Amino acid sequence: MTRVTIQDLRAARYCLAGVRPWFRRHGLDWQAFLDSGIEADTLRATGDALVEPVILQTELRETAAREADDGR
Template sequence: MTRVTIHDLRAARYCLAGVRPWFRRHGLDWQSFLDGGIEAETLRATGDALVEPVILQAEARAAMMLEADDGR
């Protein structure tokens, strides 16, 4: 499973001031997200298409990390 972090939001160039109320509207814990991220599927379950660019960033980050690990 892919875990989305604050770094992915920034990479997708999302405004953090707008994301915090979005989390609240969807019943998601902003501080918990900041502390450890959130599963991509939890974001997808909101049904909001705006999550897809952020998830794509998280998936790309995860793929790069795997490639780096394979190169050891």
């Protein structure tokens, strides 16, 4: 389960002022996203290619966290 967070949007260098209206256009709850993130599959289901750089950042963050937990 890949969960995208605000941290991932920032890492992808997305403008938060532009992302809020994007969430609204796609019927996604911005505040819920801020509170607990959103599933990558939910973002992909929008069909918007702009989500892929953010999901990549999420996957990189999760991989780094797993490797740190494994003691690598």
